Structure formats: structure tokens, C-alpha cells
Amino acid sequence: PSGPGMALARDRTLHVAAAADLMPVLPHLAKAFTKRSGTPVRISWGATGEEALAIRHHAPYDLFLAADAATPERLGREGFLQKSSLKTYAKGILVLWVSKKALSATKALPDTALLLQPGIRKFGLANPRLAPYGHAALSCLRKKGLWTKLRKKAVYGNSLAQVAWYLRTGTAPAGFLSESQAMGLAKGSAKGDFVALSPACAPYLAQEMGIVRRSKNVGAARSFEDYLMSAEAQEYLKEHGYH
Amino acid sequence: MIHSALMLTVALSLLTATILALLALPLAGWIVFSGGRASAVGEALLTLTLVLPPAVLGYLLLVAFSPESPPGALLARILGHPLPFSFAGLLLASLIYSLPFAVGPVAQAFRQVPPPTLEMARILGGGPLTVFWKVVVPLSLPGIATGWILGFAHTVGEFGVVMMVGGNIPGETRTLSLKAYDDLLASNGRGGWEAILPLLLFSFGALLALNLVRRSGVPHAPDLTRG
Amino acid sequence: MIHSALMLTVALSLLTATILALLALPLAGWIVFSGGRASAVGEALLTLTLVLPPAVLGYLLLVAFSPESPPGALLARILGHPLPFSFAGLLLASLIYSLPFAVGPVAQAFRQVPPPTLEMARILGGGPLTVFWKVVVPLSLPGIATGWILGFAHTVGEFGVVMMVGGNIPGETRTLSLKAYDDLLASNGRGGWEAILPLLLFSFGALLALNLVRRSGVPHAPDLTRG
Amino acid sequence: MRPISLEADLLLSRGRDRPSVGRVRLRLEKVSGIVGICGPSGAGKTTLLRTLAGLPPRGTGVVRVDGVPWLDSSRGLDRPLKERPLSYLPQGACLFPHMNVRENLLFAFSLTQTPRQGEEPFPWRALRGFLRQWSGTRTRLLPEGVAEQVERFGIGDLLEKRSGELSGGQAMKVALARAFLKPARLYLLDEPLTGIDPEGRALLTEEVASLLERRRAMAVWVTHAPGELSAVANDMVVLLPEESSEPLPGSGRPLDSGERVTRAWAEGRQR
Amino acid sequence: MRPISLEADLLLSRGRDRPSVGRVRLRLEKVSGIVGICGPSGAGKTTLLRTLAGLPPRGTGVVRVDGVPWLDSSRGLDRPLKERPLSYLPQGACLFPHMNVRENLLFAFSLTQTPRQGEEPFPWRALRGFLRQWSGTRTRLLPEGVAEQVERFGIGDLLEKRSGELSGGQAMKVALARAFLKPARLYLLDEPLTGIDPEGRALLTEEVASLLERRRAMAVWVTHAPGELSAVANDMVVLLPEESSEPLPGSGRPLDSGERVTRAWAEGRQR
Ligand SMILES: Nc1ncnc2c1ncn2[C@@H]1O[C@H](COP(=O)(O)OP(=O)(O)OP(=O)(O)O)[C@@H](O)[C@H]1O
Ligand SMILES: Nc1ncnc2c1ncn2[C@@H]1O[C@H](COP(=O)(O)OP(=O)(O)OP(=O)(O)O)[C@@H](O)[C@H]1O
Numbered sequence A: 001p002s003g004p005g006m007a008l009a010r011d012r013t014l015h016v017a018a019a020a021d022l023m024p025v026l027p028h029l030a031k032a033f034t035k036r037s038g039t040p041v042r043i044s045w046g047a048t049g050e051e052a053l054a055i056r057h058h059a060p061y062d063l064f065l066a067a068d069a070a071t072p073e074r075l076g077r078e079g080f081l082q083k084s085s086l087k088t089y090a091k092g093i094l095v096l097w098v099s100k101k102a103l104s105a106t107k108a109l110p111d112t113a114l115l116l117q118p119g120i121r122k123f124g125l126a127n128p129r130l131a132p133y134g135h136a137a138l139s140c141l142r143k144k145g146l147w148t149k150l151r152k153k154a155v156y157g158n159s160l161a162q163v164a165w166y167l168r169t170g171t172a173p174a175g176f177l178s179e180s181q182a183m184g185l186a187k188g189s190a191k192g193d194f195v196a197l198s199p200a201c202a203p204y205l206a207q208e209m210g211i212v213r214r215s216k217n218v219g220a221a222r223s224f225e226d227y228l229m230s231a232e233a234q235e236y237l238k239e240h241g242y243h
Numbered sequence B, C: 001m002i003h004s005a006l007m008l009t010v011a012l013s014l015l016t017a018t019i020l021a022l023l024a025l026p027l028a029g030w031i032v033f034s035g036g037r038a039s040a041v042g043e044a045l046l047t048l049t050l051v052l053p054p055a056v057l058g059y060l061l062l063v064a065f066s067p068e069s070p071p072g073a074l075l076a077r078i079l080g081h082p083l084p085f086s087f088a089g090l091l092l093a094s095l096i097y098s099l100p101f102a103v104g105p106v107a108q109a110f111r112q113v114p115p116p117t118l119e120m121a122r123i124l125g126g127g128p129l130t131v132f133w134k135v136v137v138p139l140s141l142p143g144i145a146t147g148w149i150l151g152f153a154h155t156v157g158e159f160g161v162v163m164m165v166g167g168n169i170p171g172e173t174r175t176l177s178l179k180a181y182d183d184l185l186a187s188n189g190r191g192g193w194e195a196i197l198p199l200l201l202f203s204f205g206a207l208l209a210l211n212l213v214r215r216s217g218v219p220h221a222p223d224l225t226r227g
Numbered sequence D, E: 001m002r003p004i005s006l007e008a009d010l011l012l013s014r015g016r017d018r019p020s021v022g023r024v025r026l027r028l029e030k031v032s033g034i035v036g037i038c039g040p041s042g043a044g045k046t047t048l049l050r051t052l053a054g055l056p057p058r059g060t061g062v063v064r065v066d067g068v069p070w071l072d073s074s075r076g077l078d079r080p081l082k083e084r085p086l087s088y089l090p091q092g093a094c095l096f097p098h099m100n101v102r103e104n105l106l107f108a109f110s111l112t113q114t115p116r117q118g119e120e121p122f123p124w125r126a127l128r129g130f131l132r133q134w135s136g137t138r139t140r141l142l143p144e145g146v147a148e149q150v151e152r153f154g155i156g157d158l159l160e161k162r163s164g165e166l167s168g169g170q171a172m173k174v175a176l177a178r179a180f181l182k183p184a185r186l187y188l189l190d191e192p193l194t195g196i197d198p199e200g201r202a203l204l205t206e207e208v209a210s211l212l213e214r215r216r217a218m219a220v221w222v223t224h225a226p227g228e229l230s231a232v233a234n235d236m237v238v239l240l241p242e243e244s245s246e247p248l249p250g251s252g253r254p255l256d257s258g259e260r261v262t263r264a265w266a267e268g269r270q271r
């Protein structure tokens, strides 16, 4: 497959490296974008940290959609991303998911204090060192003075998706997720409920994107950025738990 | 922290390798000596756990061990706590994950025991179990050592399954390999050496010792080059 | 997409296993027949790549092959593209990652070739290479098969290294195991089977075929239970 | 004192899809002692012993010892190994390579000591024994039965040698001693004097003969030097390689002395 | 026609930390033919042959063949295998188990055909040969040298058998044929007639003698039946096991006939 037509299609393909958290929303947006512009989009999923490493080592990506703001900014400073292209495309919020079983065992409102219940042996959060949502959950619990009591109950996933697995399989009865992950989980077979945490405890987490400096497809990357910032895309994101 | 991760890794990998080496004996015995086609299928099935991506296997184990599933609930009642996120769960997952690596070399060694030696033991009055334990197993020690090494090394480096089933709890289920990964990513690739180094040193030491011991046991090493 | 992931995995694993089985011959030969302590160290070193967590190994390889490093830049100039994030890079990484699994069983098989047989070939006038290729290697075919199987299966299931070095690019470096993981993530565990199933079927088929072939080659299977 | 009888009518073969090696008919009754078997290389002597022992490849036909059928392929009967009171010395000593001489003998002895317990119910006991064997704590004292055999076969100075460290003749002597540790009705000896010096030959032949006498047992003894048995063999059978499954002259015919055997054989060859 | 001389003064041992097996002095000059070696089990006959062949364990002392030193441990000289024009038939045939009889012979033959190319510079050629060997494309026609040997040793009907499918005597014949495929000055034969029937013995002895005659070569032939060599052996050496490193009477003394040897040996034993 190396005819001129093929090469053209290949050159036109927009290659996006995206944080795995975007799995529920990004494929739909990419399809809509392809329909509109004719540019095929190819998505490589991964943890934000892993993809940052890949970009540092010349991975052939055009656009990077991170799950946080700090990573793209650092890459921008170091010259791996075009600084001018950095934009906040979505804001996520941390929620606490509690399974029905754990909820029915208590009359308490689903709040962080609920984690103290002996019925909840373990709760999941994303690895605070790697995932911004995990870090947010940790600082929230610290702020409320619950961390020292709860630290023994914490189990860590490398990503939000992994925490969602713990919740889905019932291995852990409660856990911290992004709202979009929690909505996905609620749509599935997992029985449970989630509450947003107070903004004081868990502020919105900005997710930034940026164009890879070595990209040979800057035009397409830019128009995908524009599309993601469009009212239509933002509306779709909002529907799926981003703000 | 490093300290406990190191201890955990040492305990987990030594235990896993040793249990595996023992488990591999009956399993490989069945594969090699039962003779039926069933055992060929069994062998292929065994090898399958190593074809599965670790994270997928971890997910499957999670589903199986979860207190929400009947076997998981039973196990949880017996152990007093659910299997995931505990050392026991980690051990079980490692055993399942690394089993084929231990069984392969042991089965290979069993296959190379000369049939006349087995016949002799049978003729002298040995039952199948006696022959197995007193003739087949001692003659297969090098293969068992290879199986131990592969099982050991594989457990030390294992990541996906341990992460899934263990929950990466510092001091409890966070092994050196998880720690190394965390450190590496958290520091954007600059750090991680303080976890990787002891990992490497420990493993290198263990493997080197075993290799030297194994060699010294060989009566006369064959020599292709002399003469 | 599945299609290309399947094809990619088939190509990668078959290639890796076969190249490894060939590479294992001289390496295992050195380990077993050179006799020096150096080869014990070499063997332990070899096994080290499997002690490293795959993601860490992948990272190290990424750094080594990256165009940011001098050798990586040279390679990139020769190949016309950087080694990582390409099939060639994937292949190289898989080779390094799975090498010890292929070498272990082969070395074990070499060790079990009876010294008198080697001596006989030497006396009749065979040089070290002749003896190696015409006597040692043919007598070690079962071990080479075991090495091939382990190398193959390990490559099919490999995840961390492929992720790091390949960059999970659909149609290019996204193997079935990455796809299975992605699908599992995307569907919250409900999906993923459409990727895992062909993975399992393909591997099971390949392993079963090899096992049956290997069995049919054994002149008379030893029998512990008869009589 | 029961007499021993061995009756065999066998079509020897080395596998189902191979041509038969030959047909053998033996009918030896009321003998106690040695039956010599000789014949040219490839005649099927080893195959015959293996078939009598119940080792693969199984021949077709009938074997009856003391009137008890061990094999009757027309009736699908094939007595399992452990129900055949026999011992076997294979061509080539086939000592256990991971044991030294002492351990080889003790292992064989232990198997005879626990006739029904040869099969342990759980691996634990075997495992324990195995571990004990690998630690150095085993006793240096030989059980009486073993010590006697060691004396008889003159292998006292070999006890601590590994099997791989024996010379050809030494290995053969040890294997012979090991085969006679098992009490049996029928001893199948495949060229037991291979690599033994003339002096040793005479001695071992006598020892075996006296052992058989005491145990009221029979030995089927394959040899290439029929003369070496002339003093002790009650019967001598010549096996000739066959193309057809018809009995050839001389085949299976009991003869009296080595002398006559060689003659009969030579005659058979000339045709 | 050069005469052959073999001179050896050896302290045999089975490893550095083991007691010596015995001392041997041989001085055989201007002989072409068979030198018989006999002696009781464990006397060191196999060890002597291995030492002459340059196989481990290496003894200490001097070996000179045709005046050329093969071993001189006082000078640290130890000629590598490929520079010793010898062939060796080990005790037990030691055929290559992965080859059938034809392949065993062809392999040995191919090694003699390319005396300096036995060592390929790259593995490719060897690999190619190996692949060819594993595919079925090899020729069914034997090279002349091999065909002659097959005829001579009467193994024509065994060519397609795997080594594991041979009877003891058949394997020995094939191994003997294989050993004589290599042209050499010195043939070391360790009980070459093991498991061979009397008829075969006479035949093989003659064949070997005539081969040696034609090649002007010498065979050192270990036997337990000195009588079988009486017709062909020019010299006969008795090896006795020793405790001291002093030469015992009879040890290394060339004798004329098997008869005398057995007597000398018996005398030696009586002391
Ligand atoms: N494992 C085997 N598979 C196939 N054929 C075999 C096997 N072993 C022996 N044979 C063949 O069967 C025939 C009989 O062999 P057997 O070993 O019984 O002979 P034998 O009388 O013991 O000879 P020898 O005196 O040389 O030991 C021979 O032609 C031999 O080639
Ligand atoms: N591999 C070995 N390691 C240690 N000792 C050995 C080894 N092989 C043989 N020996 C010992 O060395 C001595 C001489 O053995 P060797 O094989 O030379 O005897 P032999 O004269 O050939 O006897 P036979 O006629 O029985 O073959 C014997 O005491 C034997 O036990």
C-alpha cells in the first residue's frame, strides 16, 4: 500500500494522541469532524504521562489531548508542543461513586465521609502521582482531614479507567472518578450512584491540548482544535460530564 | 518505601517461583506422561494465560475474584477479606500469570528422561508415583531450575496483573516494578532509578547465584572447543 | 481495524519467535559450551531484561532508540524514520524483551546432549561448528520448539513494551493486545472480546498445532502408568 | 518346591506397522535354573525378553508362567508389570544415572521391601524420601539383603561411585546385583556378562546359578558365547532371524549343551 | 611403507582429585596390525584408550606415535584432537541418535572428505547442509567409500534404521564401520565385538585385520576374551589395576599370544 493515493490519504490523516479518559467522547467527535472536513482521524490511546514521553521521543503524533493542563504546558515550555496552540478544551470534575450495596447499608448521604463506614473496605482512586484526578481526590480528602483515617483503605489505579473497572466488577465499593467516567459507568451494568464534590474541595480540572511541534499536518490539527472548541463539540462534551 | 517495595517483591517472587516449581511437577507430569491428546490441549490452554495481555488477564482475574462473583465471595468468606488488593491475591495472580513459564521447561526436561530408565524402575517394582518422584523428578532438576528462574524473573518484572489485582497499595501490594513505573512517569523519565536499581541488583544476584550453583553441579561440562 | 491489528500481531509474533529461535542458538551455545564464568554472568544478564517491568524496559528502549540519542539519530537517518513507532522498532523491542524466554529452554536442551555423543563427533573430525550444527542443534529440537513457543506466546501477550516503543498507533503499531486493552477500557469491561477472541483463537491454534507436531515426532512416548 | 514352567508361543514384532521379527515357541517345564538363549545379532533375543517382561513393543501370542497366563493376545489379556513376578537385566546396564551404586541398590531394595506400598497414596512420603535422599543424612549401613548381594557380586568397593563413573564391566556387575535384589520367579538376563573378564564370568555364572537354585527360580539368559553356559544351563534355545512367521529349524528347540547349540545353529545357517 | 610405532608412559587417572587408576608403559615398534589389551574390569583399559585419544580426563605422561609426541605433560604439550590421526570406537556404540544408519555413516564420511573444511568459516554452509539433511532430498546413493564399508561389515539391510532401532550387536557393527570410515594411523577399539555372535566375531576380526593391513595402521583393541584375538593380534598387553604407580608384572609387557596372556594374567592375580 504505497501508491500516491495511499500516501496522500496517509498524509492527510490526523494523528491524535489522547488520554484514555476521553474514550467515551472522542471517537464520536472525531467521526463528526471527519464527516465535516474529510480528514480521517487516527487516535492513539494512552496514559497522559506515557504519551508525553512518546512525544518527547518524536512519536509521529499531530495533536495531543491531555487529561490535565500541567503536562501540555510543560511540553510547550520544553518545545515539544507549539506553545501558541495550547488550549483548554474541557474541564472535568471529580465525583465520588458509591455502589448501591454500600449505599443501602447506610442512610448517610453519599459524601466523602461515607468512606469512613466500615462497610466500605476499600475505595479506589487514580494514582495521585500520575493522574490529576487522583491528585485532586487526595487533596480533597486531605482538606477534609479524612486522609489519615482513610489511607489504609485506598487502592490505586493507574488511570481513571482502571478505577472504573474496580467499581464495575465490585472489587471496590466506592471510588473517585471524573464525572464523564461516572456517567459511562452508570450507563453500564454497574449499580451505584455518584455525587459531585463541592468545588471548594475539588475544583474543575482543566484538560489542555496542543499541536506537536514536529507535526507535518499542522493545518488539520489546527482545524480539529477549532472543531473541539466549537459550540457543537463543547455542547457534546458538556452532555458527557465535562464542563 | 523502597524498602518495603523491595521486601514485597522479594517475598512475592521467591514464593511464586517456588510454588510454581512445585506446581509444575504434577502439571508437567500430566502433560508429558498421560500421553493423550487431551494433554496437548491442556498444554496449549496453559500457555494461553501468557498470550493474554497482562492487563486483560488482570481484569479477568478481578472479575473472578471480586466479592460480587460467587467464587470470589466464597474466597472472601474463607480468607476473611476479599482476595483482590491483598498479598494473597497478588500471589494467586502471579501464580496464574507465570505458570506456563515454569511448566514449559519442566515438561521439556521430563520428555528427555530416557524411557529405558523409566522402564527399569517400573520393572523393579516402582509404581507410577515412585518412579515419578524418585527417577523423573531428580533427573529433571536442571529443567526445574530453568523453570524456577523463568518463573522468578517473570514475577519480578510483572506489572499489568499486579497493578490490576493488587491495587498498587504502598507497603502492601506495590511491588518494585510498579514503583519503578510510577517514579519513571512521575518524573518524566528522569527518575525511577532508585527503584529499578535494587530490582536489577536483587535479580542479578539471585540469577547469578543460581546459575553458578547449577553449573557446579554438572559433572563435566561438555566441551565443543577443546582439541 | 481488528483485521490489521490481527495481521500485525500475527506478523510480529511469528517473526519474533522465529528470529529468536535462531538467535537463541548461538547465544545458548555460548552460555553452555564456552564453560567460563563469563557465560554464567552472560546468562544472568540475559535474564535481566525479563526482570525489568515491561514499561520500564520499553522506556529504556525508547530512550536508546529515540532520535534524540546519537545512535537513535543515526538509525533514523539510515531508516528514513525514527525506529520507535514503527514495525521495525516494535520487532526489535519484542526481540529484546522475549529473548530470555527463547534462550532458557534452548540452553537447557544443549546441556542435556550427552558428552560422549559430542566427543564422538569431534573424534570423527568435526570442528566445533560442525558438531554444533549437525549434532547439538538437531538433538535439541524439542528445546528449540519450547523456546519458540514461549517466545511466540510472550510476544503475542506483550503490552508494556509495545505500548512504549510503538506508541499504540492504529494500523501500524497497535497490536491485538493493545487493542484488547483499549476496547476493555472504552467499554468499561463489556467489550474487548472481539479483540481478545481472535487473539486467543490464533494463539491456541498455533500452540496446539505445534504441540501435536512435536508429539508426533517422539518415537515412543514414555509411559509411567502402563503395566 | 514348585517346579517352574515357562510356555511361550509368540510372534515377535517391533511395532504394529513393522514386519514381524520372528516366531518363537518355548515350552520349558519342571526346570529350575538357567535357560540359555543364543542366536545371531538381530534375531530377536532382546525383543523376546522384552515381550516376556511385558515391555513395549508387545508381541502377539501366548505367554504362560507356572500355568498363569501373562499374555494371551487372542483374549486381550496382558498382565500388568507389577503382577509379573520377574526381574530384568537389560542389554546395557541401565543404572539410574542420578544415583550412586549404593543408592541404586537401596532404591531397588526399597521397592521390594514394600510390595504393596510401592505405590504411595500421596506424594508427601515420596517427597520426604526424596528430600532425605538429597540431604546427606542417609545411613551408611546397608540392609542385610543388600549387603549380601554386594558381597556376592564383589562390588563392595564401588558403592560410592556414581553410575557414570563406573567402567563397563563394573556397571554390568552392579546392574546384575540390582536385578537379583528383587525376588522373582523369572529372571530375564540380556547378555549379563558383557564387558566382564573371564575370571569374573565364571564367578558370576556360579553365583547366579546358586541364587537361582536357592530361590527356585528360572533365568532366561541371552548370550553370544554359548560355551560360557555349558556348565550351568539346563536348556539352550537358538533363535534365528526369520522372514516368515513359520518356525525355522532349531528355533525354540531346547537343547542340552552349548556344544550342540553351536552346531545346530551352524547347520541352520548353512541352509 | 612406514612402520608404526606407539610409545606411551602414562599415569592414568579419572580426574585431578582422584587416585590414579594405574601406570601403563607401552613400547610397540614396527608393528602393523592389532595390539590386544586385556585385563579385569576397572583396570583402566577404557581410560587408557581415552587418554591416547586425547579425551578427558587427560592422564599425565608421554604418548608418542610415529615418533610424534601427542602428549607430553612435563612439557605441557597436548596435541589437539584434530591433529591426531586416530579413530575411536567407544565402549557402547555411541551412534548419533538423531540419525539413521545411513546418515551416521554419511556424516562420518563427510567429515573425512573435507579434512580442512571440517571447520566451516560461516554457519551458513553448515545450516544449508543441516536443512538439506532434514528435508528428504538427500541422495539414496552411497559414496564408494561408504558402500564398500557397508558391504564389508554386512550392514546393508540396516541402512534405513534409526540408531535407536538397532539391536545391540547391529549397533556395534555400524559403529565399527563408522570408525573405519576415517582413515587413521591408530584405531582405538574398545570391546568392538560386544554383543556380536561368534560367526560375526570371526568375520569382523578378519575384516578389521585386512583393513589395517591395507591401511598400514595399528589398532589398539580392548577385549575380554583374549582368545578371540589369538589369530590376528601381533601383541597383547595385560593391564592390571594398581594401587601404586609402579608397573606391575605383566603390565605393558608385549606378549605373543592370547594363550600366554591369560596365563600371565592368572599368575599376576594369584599374588
Ligand atoms: N526400538 C526398535 N524399533 C524398531 N526395530 C527394532 C528396535 N529394536 C530392535 N529392532 C529390530 O528388531 C530386530 C530384533 O532386535 P533385537 O534387539 O531383539 O535383537 P537381538 O537378538 O537382541 O540382537 P543382539 O544380539 O544384537 O542384541 C532387529 O532387526 C532390530 O533391528
Ligand atoms: N567418568 C569416570 N569418573 C571417575 N571414575 C571413573 C570414570 N570412569 C571410570 N572410572 C573408574 O576408573 C577406573 C578405570 O575405569 P575404566 O573404564 O578405564 O576400566 P576398564 O578397564 O575399561 O574396565 P571395563 O573392562 O569394565 O570396561 C575404574 O575403577 C572406574 O570405576
Ligand SMILES: [Mg+2]
Residues within 6 Å of the ligand: D045, D046, D047, D091, D190, E167, E168, E169
Ligand atoms: Mg539384544
Ligand SMILES: [Mg+2]
Residues within 6 Å of the ligand: D167, D168, D169, E045, E046, E047, E091, E190
Ligand atoms: Mg572399559
